[in-house]
Amino acid sequence: MILNLTQPRSTNISKMLFIIGSVVRFLLLLFLSLSLTFSWSILPGNRVLGTAPVLIQEQQGREWYQQGDIDQAIATWLNILQDYRQQGDILSQGRVLSYLALAYSQLGQWEQADHSIHSSLALLNSQSQDNKTLPILAEALNIQGTLLLAKGDPLAALYSWEKSTETYKKIKDNTGILRTNINQARSLQSLGLYTKACQKLANNLLGNMLKCYELNLDNISSSLSQDLTSLEQAGWLTLAQILRQQGNLESSQGILNKILSQVSSSEVKASIFFNLGQNLELQNDIQGAKENYQQAIIIANNLEIKIKNKLAQLNLLINQQAWIEIQKLLIDIENDLLQFPINQTKVDSQIYLANLLLKWSNIADSSDLLPPWKKIKNLLEKAQKEAESLNYDKGIIYALGDRGKLYEKLALTKTCQLDHITVSDVFDCSKTYKFTDINKINLNNQQLNEKAKQITEQALIKSQSRQSSSITYILQWQLGRILYGLGFEKEAISAYLGAVTTLETLRDDLANNREYKFSFQEKVEPIYRQLLSLLLPRNNQEIVSQETLEEARQQVEALQAAQLNDFFNDICVESEPVDVAEIDDTAAIVYPIILSDRLAVLVSLPDQSLRVHITEISQEELEKQVKQFRYNIVIRSQRAFFDDGKILYQWLVQPFVNQLQKNKIKTLVFVPDGIFRNAPMGALYDGKKYLIENYRVALSPGLSLLSPKPLQNQGLNTLFGGLTETFQQEGLVPLFYVKQELRAIQQQVPTTALLNEEFTLDNLQNILENQSFPIVHFATHGQFSSQFEQTYIVAWDSYINVLELEQLLKENDPRGNKPIELLILSACETASGDSRAALGLAGFAVRAGGRSTLATLWSVNDQATAVIMAQVYEQLSTNKLSKAEALRQAQLAMLKNRWYKHPFYWSAYTLVGNWL
Numbered sequence: 001m002i003l004n005l006t007q008p009r010s011t012n013i014s015k016m017l018f019i020i021g022s023v024v025r026f027l028l029l030l031f032l033s034l035s036l037t038f039s040w041s042i043l044p045g046n047r048v049l050g051t052a053p054v055l056i057q058e059q060q061g062r063e064w065y066q067q068g069d070i071d072q073a074i075a076t077w078l079n080i081l082q083d084y085r086q087q088g089d090i091l092s093q094g095r096v097l098s099y100l101a102l103a104y105s106q107l108g109q110w111e112q113a114d115h116s117i118h119s120s121l122a123l124l125n126s127q128s129q130d131n132k133t134l135p136i137l138a139e140a141l142n143i144q145g146t147l148l149l150a151k152g153d154p155l156a157a158l159y160s161w162e163k164s165t166e167t168y169k170k171i172k173d174n175t176g177i178l179r180t181n182i183n184q185a186r187s188l189q190s191l192g193l194y195t196k197a198c199q200k201l202a203n204n205l206l207g208n209m210l211k212c213y214e215l216n217l218d219n220i221s222s223s224l225s226q227d228l229t230s231l232e233q234a235g236w237l238t239l240a241q242i243l244r245q246q247g248n249l250e251s252s253q254g255i256l257n258k259i260l261s262q263v264s265s266s267e268v269k270a271s272i273f274f275n276l277g278q279n280l281e282l283q284n285d286i287q288g289a290k291e292n293y294q295q296a297i298i299i300a301n302n303l304e305i306k307i308k309n310k311l312a313q314l315n316l317l318i319n320q321q322a323w324i325e326i327q328k329l330l331i332d333i334e335n336d337l338l339q340f341p342i343n344q345t346k347v348d349s350q351i352y353l354a355n356l357l358l359k360w361s362n363i364a365d366s367s368d369l370l371p372p373w374k375k376i377k378n379l380l381e382k383a384q385k386e387a388e389s390l391n392y393d394k395g396i397i398y399a400l401g402d403r404g405k406l407y408e409k410l411a412l413t414k415t416c417q418l419d420h421i422t423v424s425d426v427f428d429c430s431k432t433y434k435f436t437d438i439n440k441i442n443l444n445n446q447q448l449n450e451k452a453k454q455i456t457e458q459a460l461i462k463s464q465s466r467q468s469s470s471i472t473y474i475l476q477w478q479l480g481r482i483l484y485g486l487g488f489e490k491e492a493i494s495a496y497l498g499a500v501t502t503l504e505t506l507r508d509d510l511a512n513n514r515e516y517k518f519s520f521q522e523k524v525e526p527i528y529r530q531l532l533s534l535l536l537p538r539n540n541q542e543i544v545s546q547e548t549l550e551e552a553r554q555q556v557e558a559l560q561a562a563q564l565n566d567f568f569n570d571i572c573v574e575s576e577p578v579d580v581a582e583i584d585d586t587a588a589i590v591y592p593i594i595l596s597d598r599l600a601v602l603v604s605l606p607d608q609s610l611r612v613h614i615t616e617i618s619q620e621e622l623e624k625q626v627k628q629f630r631y632n633i634v635i636r637s638q639r640a641f642f643d644d645g646k647i648l649y650q651w652l653v654q655p656f657v658n659q660l661q662k663n664k665i666k667t668l669v670f671v672p673d674g675i676f677r678n679a680p681m682g683a684l685y686d687g688k689k690y691l692i693e694n695y696r697v698a699l700s701p702g703l704s705l706l707s708p709k710p711l712q713n714q715g716l717n718t719l720f721g722g723l724t725e726t727f728q729q730e731g732l733v734p735l736f737y738v739k740q741e742l743r744a745i746q747q748q749v750p751t752t753a754l755l756n757e758e759f760t761l762d763n764l765q766n767i768l769e770n771q772s773f774p775i776v777h778f779a780t781h782g783q784f785s786s787q788f789e790q791t792y793i794v795a796w797d798s799y800i801n802v803l804e805l806e807q808l809l810k811e812n813d814p815r816g817n818k819p820i821e822l823l824i825l826s827a828c829e830t831a832s833g834d835s836r837a838a839l840g841l842a843g844f845a846v847r848a849g850g851r852s853t854l855a856t857l858w859s860v861n862d863q864a865t866a867v868i869m870a871q872v873y874e875q876l877s878t879n880k881l882s883k884a885e886a887l888r889q890a891q892l893a894m895l896k897n898r899w900y901k902h903p904f905y906w907s908a909y910t911l912v913g914n915w916l
Contacts, residue, residue: 054083058096065103074103091136094124098140105147107341110390117144131171138167142180149187150344152394158187175231178204182235185242194245201239205232215243217254224258230268233259237272244279253279270300274309281316290316304345307336311352318360326360342386347395350383354402358409376406394471397463401475404456408482411448449485456482473502477527489534496531497551500558503527520566528559532593536600540614549610553602556591560671560702581606584916587667588660589700592652594619594674603656605663613655626675633683634858636904645685653684653691660695667696667884667915680857680907682891690903692891696884698852698915710916711821711851711883715774716749716876719767721759722779723796732794735827737866738779744870745777748877759796764808774821776809779865782828784855793828821914822883824872825855826865852883852913864905868894884915 061076077096084092097120104113121144124137141164148157161183168176181204188197198212206215206223228236240255256279260272277292293309293316300306310333317326333353340346357376380403387395460475480495503524535552537544580589584606591602599615599622629644653660653668660668668691670681681699682692691697722738738755745751752771754763759780782793791802800808809820854872856865871890875881881889887909894906 054080054087054092057083058092061099065099070103070106074100074107077103090123090127091133094120094140095136097123098136098143101147102143105150106343110151113147117147129170134167134171135173135176138164138171138173138176138180141167142176142183145180145183145187149183149190151390152344152392154187154190158184158191161187178235179231182231182238185238189238189242189245194242198239198242198246201235201242205235205239212246215248215251217251220251220254221258224255226262228259228262230265233263233268237268237275241275244275244282249279249282266299267302267305270296270302270305270309273299274305274312277309277312281312286316286320303336303339307333307340307345307349310336311349311356314353314356315359318356318363321363342389344390344392344395347383347387347390347392347399350379350386351395351398351402354379354383354406358402358406361409373406373410377403380406393462393466394468397459397466397468397471397475400455400459400462401471401478404452404454404459404475404482405478407448407452407455408478408485411445411452411485446486449482452482453479453486469502469505473499473506473527474523476502480530484534493531493534496527496534499527500531500555503562504558520563524562524566525559528555528562529595531555532559532600533595533597536593536595536602537612537614538598539616544612546609549602549612552593552600553591553604553610556593556602556671556673557702564701580604584667586665587669587915588656588663588665589669589671590652590656591671592673592676594622594676599651601652601655603659605659605665608659608663611656611659615651623675626679630678630680630857633680633903633907636902641683641903642685645683645690646687648679649684649686649691654686665695667698669698669700669915671700671702678857680903680910682888683903683907690895690907692888692907693895696882696888696915698884698911698913700913700915711774711876716873717773718745718749718751718775718777719754719771719773720745720751720777720779721754721764721795722777723756723759723781723794725756732781735779735781735862737862738827740863741779741826741866741869744866745873748870748873749775757796761795761798761800761804761808764795764800768808775824776820776822777824777826777869778828779826779869780828782825784828793825819851821851823853824869825853826869827859827862828855852911852915854883854887854909854911856908857910858908860905860908864894864900867897867900868906868909882916884911887911 057076057080061073061080064070064073064076077100081093081096081100084096097116101113101117101120104110104116117140120140121137124133124140127133129137141160145157145160145164148154148160161180165177165180165184168180181200185197185200188194188200195212198215202210202212202215206220210219224236236255236259240252240259243249243252243255253276256272256276260269260276263269263272273292273296277289277296280286280292281289290313293313296309297306297313300309310329314326314329314333317329337346337349337353340349354376357379361373361376380399384396384399384403387393387399456475456479460472460479463472463475476495476499480492480499483489483492483495532552532555535544535548535555580587587606589604591604593600593602596619597616599617601613601615603611603613605611625644625647629641629648632638632641632644652670668681670676672679672681677699682690682697684691686694720742722742723735724738725734742751742753742755746753752767752773754760754767778793780794784791792799793805794800809823868890871893872886875886875889876883879886879889891906891909894900900906
């Protein structure tokens with residue numbers, strides 16, 4: 001069996017760890033400056049115990065701190081701490097101890113930092129909680145949150161900041177409330193809870209109750225004043241970063257440009273330039289990104305900001321394979337790291353740099369240009385040692401995990417010049433020397449994989465103990481690959497199952513993370529596919545248990561749900577097991593599963609054991625064949641689609657024909673995978689007949705995602721919206737036959753029609769708020785794109801995007817009792833050849849509350865559309881047929897029509913969802 005154990009792109013997770021962490025820490029330093037300013041402003045000026053000379057020294061310590069002379073600040077504060085103790089000034093002691101905690105943290109002296117902040121809080125909590133104590137206590141709690149986040153414990157930091165917020169509320173300090181709420185958002189951001197973080201900032205900065213997904217450049221700009229305080233600037237900067245992570249680049253960019261013109265601090269400007277660079281990088285404006293990173297390096301005095309931008313530049317240069325520039329910049333970065341004190345930033349930087357070097361080794365095609373393996377090993381070992389000295393658990397986990405990944409990679413290279421190899425010797429090997437003795441290669445690989453397994457398991461145990469799910473699933477996946485490499489297939493399956501189980505706990509985080517090109521296709525989908533490759537048979541001679549096949553079916557369903565959630569950037573579907581026999585005892589569910597080296601077709605029959613058939617074919621050849629089938633149908637002059645359709649029929653249906661006939665199956669429900677989502681399944685050909693001549697055909701985003709209720713039980717009252725005339729949107733031709741389509745529908749079912757200038761978003765909203773319709777039919781231009789933001793239908797006065805349409809259709813059923821049973825999009829199309837675009841078609845009805853969608857895979861002649869739609873409604877109303885059978889009869893009628901018998905005219909119509 002050939003298992004495609006593709007390595008995950010090595011930089012993504014470490015990049016997220018480094019950049020999110022470093023940006024958060026920089027902004028926390030900014031808040032520290034603001035916090036100290038605030039704390040000084042609340043000091044009493046006429047207290048007997050707080051004498052003026054001592055207060056002046058305290059202020060001097062603050063100035064030393066802000067100038068970066070941490071040692072001098074600590075010495076000053078320790079000196080005046082003794083004075084406050086002699087005076088018995090408890091509140092001043094608590095205040096100065098909190099300052100010391102921050103100062104110690106900057107030097108990486110975490111034991112002293114922890115002792116100072118705990119002493120501060122103990123003193124302050126021992127006092128009466130009056131208006132003198134509460135401001136200092138609130139600030140100490142705020143500082144405690146800062147330390148906890150810097151140590152990599154965002155959950156504890158969140159709790160501390162929540163307490164700080166409540167304390168500020170008691171004294172009605174709005175500035176303190178705003179500051180700690182922004183800090184709470186940073187904790188949520190660090191936890192990966194981007195939607196909650198965004199909502200908290202929106203509530204505090206915009207002063208209204210807009211939902212985060214409603215934020216756009218217009219409503220943000222109206223709230224961005226021309227005279228923002230430093231605190232507000234920091235809050236908006238954080239919101240811009242979170243919006244980027246959610247994929248709202250336009251709003252993020254707008255905020256950054258607006259606050260850039262107001263900022264005076266060179267450090268804050270440098271951070272803004274960095275964020276602008278990140279936005280441009282996501283938009284593939286590489287030159288613009290480089291220029292912003294370079295600008296940040298020039299104006300920043302802070303070494304942390306400089307190295308962060310240099311690492312971002314290094315990543316771009318590696319992508320561009322600019323090897324000479326890379327080597328110069330690498331030396332510069334290594335020199336900067338030597339100047340760093342041992343702290344979290346240094347740990348993160350070394351881990352990220354090691355991952356960039358791994359990425360470099362994957363791209364470079366000349367051994368002369370490769371970074372030494374030993375350098376990567378040393379970086380990770382040093383990062384781990386320093387993380388351990390800081391008790392920085394996340395850094396320890398990442399360093400261990402990446403060390404395991406390094407050994408795994410070395411095992412796959414099979415390269416060395418030494419005759420007697422050991423695990424440690426391999427780091428002195430060159431990629432250009434290869435073993436001639438295969439036994440030595442195997443021995444070396446075994447040793448390296450064993451070492452990779454040992455280190456990965458250490459990281460995994462620590463990650464699971466901290467409940468760090470975002471790291472845990474990556475390590476479980478890594479362990480599964482390593483175990484497979486060692487030949488432990490059963491244990492590998494267990495590790496993969498652990499990874500997908502952990503992913504279930506991360507659905508919200510993954511759905512809302514779009515920064516750094518976090519890729520579902522690279523970081524999530526391969527786990528499911530590699531697991532399926534292990535669960536399913538390698539060929540038709542291999543026997544696999546029903547328990548294993550059922551596990552494979554469940555994982556296919558889970559993958560379908562995960563793909564939809566990823567597409568819509570939200571949790572839009574919940575997966576619950578459904579027994580096909582309970583839905584329709586004449587239906588069979590067909591799962592085509594695309595693997596790297598074979599096509600597995602899993603078939604579920606009512607009250608029957610699962611069946612599977614294997615076709616040995618590469619993914620590349622399979623996708624080529626499916627694309628060719630669709631292409632030849634769309635080109636009406638071609639007849640090659642018969643042969644193409646026959647090949648697909650032999651793959652998907654022929655192996656099960658006897659069982660289908662024996663069980664009197666009338667409906668085939670395909671749960672299409674990948675490229676199959678774009679294939680017109682009804683046009684599969686057995687050599688004599690199309691598939692629709694023998695079966696009803698429907699698609700489903702997953703059997704577990706169905707809401708199986710017959711349309712006939714709900715009535716056929718229809719809301720129709722359509723365009724026939726020239727309208728405001730340019731480049732779209734009028735659909736002249738929409739009126740004919742509407743007249744045919746009105747003859748069959750009760751219809752409320754909005755035509756041309758009446759077909760507006762406002763009119764739709766008004767009608768749907770007051771009436772429920774089992775059928776909603778849009779006869780207008782529209783598109784399902786590979787990006788859900790670009791999925792829309794065209795109304796008279798506007799484009800209605802998928803989110804607006806979803807909200808609109810949900811208004812049809814405000815109480816959740818009468819959802820739309822059938823959504824018809826009779827002139828919309830999915831993007832040709834784009835399986836992600838077809839995901840929008842597959843999931844839209846589920847997300848919008850509809851039971852099923854009838855739409856087209858390509859743009860079809862609108863005269864033919866009018867004919868087939870008339871047939872569909874006639875079958876639904878007159879003959880009381882199911883949705884799938886009504887569509888089938890309409891397609892058969894087209895097949896008998898000499899003008900429309902070519903499958904171009906009828907096979908594009910696809911029923912997705914409930915077929916009853």
